[in-house]
Amino acid sequence: MKAAIFHGPKKPLSIEEVPTPEPGPGEILVDVAACGVCHTDLHYIDHGVPTFKKPPVILGHEVAGTVAALGEGVTQWQEGDRILLPAVYGCGQCRMCREGRENICSQMIMFGNNVDGGYAEYMLAPAKDVLAMPEEIPLIEGSIIADAVTTPYHAVVNRGQVKPGDQVVVFGCGGIGLNLVQIAAAQGARVIAVDLMDEKLDWARELGAHETINAGETERVDKAIRKLTGGG
The missing domain is CATH 3.40.50.720 (NAD(P)-binding Rossmann-like Domain)
Structure with a gap:
């Protein structure tokens, strides 16, 4: 697949061919329709704000697309479903997550920072955190919603x-x-x-x-x- 790779600050993103990831247990493979450009990404590129995952990393956390493949144990989604990804997601195990307060998870994970994000043709996401995108909302315009x-x-x-x-x-x-x-x-x-x-x-x-x-x-x-x- 093609992806825009971040190799470090003050460098342009590099369009490269990289292996398409395979979904593991509890994950889905997302066919990315659109990924918004957030100013956070520009902070990484222009100002040297560090990412948790050391470069090279695929940036992008405003993602909408369709389900391309299902990992083991994923039953709530089907291939072709229209989806929206949250910018960040919780670990699902800490106290805050167990109390339903995933927004202040102690081990928050951010697409395009802790893990590879949406500046690519495909990306992985936890099935538990994916949101359904209504048919009446275009995927491209809707990618920034979350x-x-x-x-x-x-x-x-x-x-x-x-x-x-x-x-x-x-x-x-x-x-x-x-x-x-x-x-x-x-x-x-x-x-x-x-x-x-x-x-x-x-x-x-x-x-x-x-x-x-x-x-x-x-x-x-x-x-x-x-x-x-x-x-x-």
Whole structure:
């Protein structure tokens, strides 16, 4: 199979032919349809942030695809099933995992960091952590859901408990910020987006922001926010 191999910081990814992995017990082989590019990957490549698995390693943790093969003991999936992978998954054995709090597993494993990820035609994943992708969601567009969408969703809905009439200020309109704008607006909040780039602020307005502030052209962002929120 072809894969984009990370050989270390300050080096371009190398497209190489590597063996297609075989799923072991409890694993599935994923035929990768798409893998998003997260800024985390750029930190590895451009800034030298270390990966837990020493290079060479296949990066990528925003993955959607189909089941290509099943490992021993896997019965909950069939070949051809449309799937979404989480960015990280728990060990399934520590105290936190046993309590259903896999998000704070003491031995968290991240695709494209601890193990090879989705910058490849195929990759392995634990069958227990795979999610079904609804037919109405395209695999390519849906690949970012488990990272760049669920992260702001958790912040807005679960932690912030944003409700209609609330006011939400979003600082930074990158991928996660723009998704947060959409989610907060969908919750009925009045959204104020802050960024340094007018192009990103235009996107924020298109995606649901009611007001925008260019922080590079505003002397006191805090005062501008208070003016828009009536002092809140």
